[in-house]
Amino acid sequence: MTTGLYVVTLAVLGISFCKDREKTFMALKKAWKxxxxxxxxxxGVLILTGIMIAVLNPRLISRIIGVESGWAGTVLAALVGALTLIPGFVAFPTASLLLENGAGYMQIAAFVSALMMVGVVTFPVEISYFGRKATVLRNLFAFIFTFLVAGIIAWVHAW
Incomplete structure (x- = not known):
């Protein structure tokens, strides 16, 4: 699958290069920046995740945010996700590493969902654009929705 994506990407890049070399080089420069x-x-996030996995053995990860942790672990994972500012392209590999080391699907769903939808760190910026009431309501509903997502993922995984 990955090899196929590389082949398609190189083919499209080649087509772009043949069509307009200057624009292709500009696009490649922007992509590099x-x-x-x-x-x-x-x-930074990969190093932090690596240290976390080295320090926290799979049994401890499983106890804190594993299937056995239930809704308490889900709430903890959602709170950590809501308070963390990690880009999506880093969040999913991190979630995969946590799953491989004993985290539960419901807990990881809450973590990633809160991470993507709740913006505690970006709260001040959001208030300046949308106002306090809209920001609080959006974040509150997003946090509540996190638990709906976690419940659905747990149900689908168990099914």
Whole structure:
């Protein structure tokens, strides 16, 4: 699958290069700049996740946010997700690592859902654009929706 994506990407890049070399080089330069801007965050989160997994053995991860932790672990995972500012492209590999090390699907669903939808860290910026009431309501409903998502994922996984 991955090889196929690389082949398609290279083919489309080749077509773009044949059609307009200058625009293709500009696009590649912009992509490289975006990559350079994202890389420090990505590496930081990967290092933090690696340290966390090295320090917390799978049994401890399972106890804190595993299936056995139930709704308490789900609430904890949702709170951590709501308070964390991680880009989506980092969140999903992190979630995969946690799942491989004993985390539960319901708990990871709550973590990723809250991470993507609840913006505690970005609260001040959001208030400046949308106002306090809209920001509080949006974040509150998003946090509640996190538990609906977690419940659905648990139900689908058990099914």
């Amino acid at each position: 975006a990559f350079e801007n994202i890389m420090p965050q990505f590496l």
